[in-house]
Amino acid sequence: MFKKKTSILFVDAKEGENKHIQVPTKLLKHWRKYVLFYNFIILILMGIVAYFVYEKTSESYRLELTKANKVKQMIDVQKIEKSFKSIDENVNKINVFLKKRGLSEMNFENVGGEAYNDIDVTNVDEVAQFYSEYLEKVAEKIKKVPMGKPHIGKITSKFGYRHNPFTGRSSEKHSGIDFKGAYGSRINATADGEVFFAGVRGGYGNCVIIQHKNNIKTLYAHMRKITVKQGQKVSLGDKVGELGNTGRSTGPHLHYEIMMNDEKINPEPFFKL
The missing domain is CATH 1.20.5 (Single alpha-helices involved in coiled-coils or other helix-helix interfaces)
Structure with a gap:
């Protein structure tokens, strides 16, 4: 080349x-x-x-x-808005429950209101995360409120005035609710708290008192056996004792009380939302 x-x-x-x-x-x-x-x-x-x-x-x-x-295209934004509104409505029901019972309501920013008007697919994850955290806070607060029954037995005596169970004649004020049950059956704490008292307490017999948030106490009386100690932390559903017939009692049962600011109130409204 x-x-x-x-x-x-x-x-x-x-x-x-x-x-x-x-x-x-x-x-x-x-x-x-x-x-x-x-x-x-x-x-x-x-x-x-x-x-x-x-x-x-x-x-x-x-x-x-x-x-x-x-x-x-697959995501139905209107359906999402409806779901979030439904969550808000249920939370509002819980707040009504708390307010009726003299408890503080749960208020969090950016809940409900005009927020739904601007919802878009791009921020669904952010909104969902907000509600997830919000409901976790709701659950934590509810755990500290004495809700539900401490025993599965039938209610035999309600809060208020009743005939004297020993004489059947004169009336007396009953400061709690009685549950009938099998001797030795389980009794549960109705909320998170700390054991304020555990021992024999006059006519209550073997008794446990638990201190909760919002200056609320719950009392469990006439137990056969106490399974917690004073100062012990307890969680919702923990066993506090066994049903018995100690103290001023006509037969095996649980006497349950709720006290707010040291005033005895009717526990029955706390059994349901």
């Missing part, structure tokens, strides 16, 4: 050795053209590679965008 060649002599002044090479004469004369040609080829190759990378990336982006649009 390159028949004519030109000799180039490299002289080493220090070591005195000379190097001799032959380079095609055409290459020496037109080296600028060859450099430009090869640079042009490299640029073309780079352009081709960039084009394929762009096409691949664009296709991937289009596929992801298509998937996102399909998901957006």
